[in-house]
Amino acid sequence: MNWGILGAARIAQSALVPAIREAGSTVHMVAARDPQKAHTFAEENQIPHSSSYQELLKNSDIEAVYVPLPNSEHLEWTIKALEAGKHVLCEKPLTLNASEARAMIEAQQKSGKLVLEAFSYRFHPQIERMLERLREGAIGEVRFLKVTYGFNLDRPDDIRWDPRLGGGAFYDVGCYGIDIMRLITREVPEQVHAVARMTTGGVDLDLGAMLHYSSCIGLLNCSFGLPFQQVFEVQGTRGNLILEAPFATDNYEAHLTVNGKAETFPKINPYAEMVKHFEKAIAGTEPLRFTLQQDSLPQMETLEQVLNAVDYPRT
Known part of the structure; x- marks a missing residue:
């Protein structure tokens, strides 16, 4: 499975990039607000492509995205990823309050895609x-x-x-x-x-x-x-x-x-076990x-x- 990462965060580098690879999948692209930061992150982690958030979500090769952005941005970018037809693994806490969680559920149901809160x-x-x-x-x-x-x-x-x-x-x-x-x-x-x-x-x-x-x-x-x-x-x-x-x-x-x-x-590696499970759920095998x-x-x-x-x- 091809993954995109929305945000060049430490947790992405230390945990999720290795976990996705251990699961047998590929980190296809990383995005950041600062193009240079995204480029550097991609080079340091042997990721073939870097981009803006919007460009990553438009990329048809990416099936799932990981959202390690600040907590206040989880709702916005998870919904945008769902609207772009991507499955989403979103860092914890999923949102800042229950109202935001309900908004995310509504977007998830409309999209038909899966969202998993990343409690590895x-x-x-x-x-x-x-x-x-x-x-x-x-x-x-x-x-x-x-x-x-x-x-x-x-x-x-x-x-x-x-x-x-x-x-x-x-x-x-x-x-x-x-x-x-x-x-x-x-x-x-x-x-x-x-x-x-x-x-x-x-x-x-x-x-x-x-x-x-x-x-x-x-x-x-x-x-x-x-x-x-x-x-x-x-x-x-x-x-x-x-x-x-x-x-x-x-x-x-x-x-x-x-x-x-x-x-x-x-x-x-529980991160890898989490990724493996999420990919099986996306594939419909569990x-x-x-x-x-x-x-x-x-x-x-x-x-x-x-x-x-x-x-x-x-x-």
Whole structure:
């Protein structure tokens, strides 16, 4: 399959270009607002063509596009890609709020093309194994979900410090915690309580939330001001389950511990597994596992609940 990349972002270079190639496909073209930046990115990554966004979407050789643009631009360019007849793999968070997610769903349905929100961690085998163990009742009835995901964002010019672009720790890493809790509960919470410490620039540096689901309580911590850490724990009536690296990226030897017994998973590239699945869904050989209507919309509804709970400033 021929892919185009809308935006010469770091994540595209470090993760998606290698993943597309590992899946056996081709990165045909990269686009950027700055023609020189697109050209340089193409040369550095052995991509045959570079262009503007508009030129890429007009290219009939491209079947699918990857959108790693700033969060504030996901809606606009995903819709434009759909209108151009392309399938879209869009970075998380899919949009900035539930209203935007509904607009994207409408565009997706009109186009007949597929859109997948790029939570690559879902495609790591530790996640399906975790869900299997919970379905088996390995820890009894689930009562608490606890997620921590933080790191030290020490680049002052990083776009994630810019509220106009959808910056902040919650949009960047907190969304992972919301998503993994939703994979287990399959619900939008009934109530949300949250607090945040804001930067002078207007984004959250630290955010903590308590989410009340029908049968359990979720606790979320996310930050741009901590040493790198991520962990997910599920507490049940008969024990607990821990993922020490729930959002593990490529070539990490992951571990799932259930009631003190650890299970190790071989090193894989979940980005490549995500691309392989999306291409099979495009080809019609397997159904799309995570859809906008059933997965991304309730995800955005929950994110919006948390943002409303902290009275997050809107640009």
